[in-house]
Amino acid sequence: MKLPKGFLFDFDGVVVNSFKSHGNAWSSAFKELFNQEIAPFPKSHAGGSPMLIAEYYCSVIGEEKRAEELFLLKDKHLDEQFTVPTLLPGVREITAFLADKNIPYGIASNATKQFLKNSVHHLELNFPVVFGVQDYEKPKPAPEAYISLATALAFTASDFKDIWVFEDSLAGTTAAKLAGMQPIGILTQCSEEELKDAGSVLVFENLLEAYQYLTK
Incomplete structure (x- = not known):
């Protein structure tokens, strides 16, 4: 061919x-920021940008205005707690x-x-x-x-x-x-x-x- x-x-x-690398970072960042457990990851957001995912997680608890804060914190956790x-x-x-x-x-x-x-x-x-x-x-x-x-x-x-x-x-x-x-x-x-x-x-x-x- x-x-x-x-x-x-x-x-x-x-x-x-x-999936585990990202999931752990989202979960720990969400816990640090809001002191509560994160919602399950929605399949509809698979492959989407991290900012859109942050907006979704924040919307679940009515904290849309803090989406960028979560996005940045998740990126920090992903780097500091890097899982290969x-x-x-x-x-x-x-x-x-x-x-x-x-x-x-x-x-x-x-x-x-x-x-x-x-x-x-x-x-x-x-x-x-x-x-x-x-x-x-x-x-x-x-x-x-x-x-x-x-x-x-x-x-x-x-x-x-x-x-x-x-x-x-x-x-x-x-x-x-x-x-x-x-x-x-x-x-x-x-x-x-x-x-x-x-x-x-x-x-x-x-x-x-x-x-x-x-x-x-």
């Missing part, structure tokens, strides 16, 4: 399982393959830059370009994250249709589609039907399965 020109990766749910996320299958294989083929690739995530930097360092991952939520004016589901990453990798708009974007969330899939790229679903949190309805052109169990598809 003819390989795509480039590959863009979401982080949480595609490269790593970091679990690497998902296929990450090292697919990045080694892309590096060998000289195909540009990178990460564009709604996670904060410090968390991404810590994770990439501790897991010794080979991602030459990493974008986090502070790099965008409009996080996913807006297309800015993937357009910015593709531009940083020296692609032009005419290349976008030949770029694969690995995503596990509906917000991220929408972002890739709006950017004019090819969303590729990863079955971490959504069903194949949900991902395809959102725009995924192919769906894989994980990056290992995607790597096997690309190299067979």
